[in-house]
Amino acid sequence: MKENEFMTEAIRLAVENVTVRNGGPFGAVVVKDGKIISRGYNQVTAGNDPTAHAEVVAIREACKALDTFQLDGCELYTSCEPCPMCLGAIYWARPSKVYFGSTKNDAAKINFDDAFIYEEIERPLEKRSLPFVQLMRDEALAAFQAWEKKADKVRY
DSSP: OHHHHHHHHHHHHHHHHHHTSOOOSOEEEEEETTEEEEEEEOOHHHHTOTTOOHHHHHHHHHHHHHTSSOOTTEEEEEEEOOOHHHHHHHHHHOOSEEEEEEOHHHHHHTTOOOHHHHHHHHSOGGGSSSOOOOOOHHHHHHHHHHHHHOTTOOOO
């Protein structure tokens, strides 16, 4: 089964990242037409980039390789169920399917727990642990007004 080969590669990247690169235990691949077009592994600490999760890295590389901002017709294989950030990126990228290995509960057992983010998203802004303060809404709406008027915009 080809799916197992692709998941095996995502898992291999995750293990290699821990054992060779001293990084986080996450790997991902993007597949199109039965071929791996990109690979990603967690690079948060290596690059001092909190957004450099395996799935995000793989999505970025796939989009570069395909010269597009959407992954129509692609599949994503990730060694672990995606966190909320990666889940958002995956939905924006629009692959046709996502396969994952371990679960978010498995990750939580080794202190990669993202439950607090899911909880924070559900809270009203004023009850979040990180203050969110709205500022200059009317001025900020100028960008949306410009977007609405733009005749040649690229929708996504």
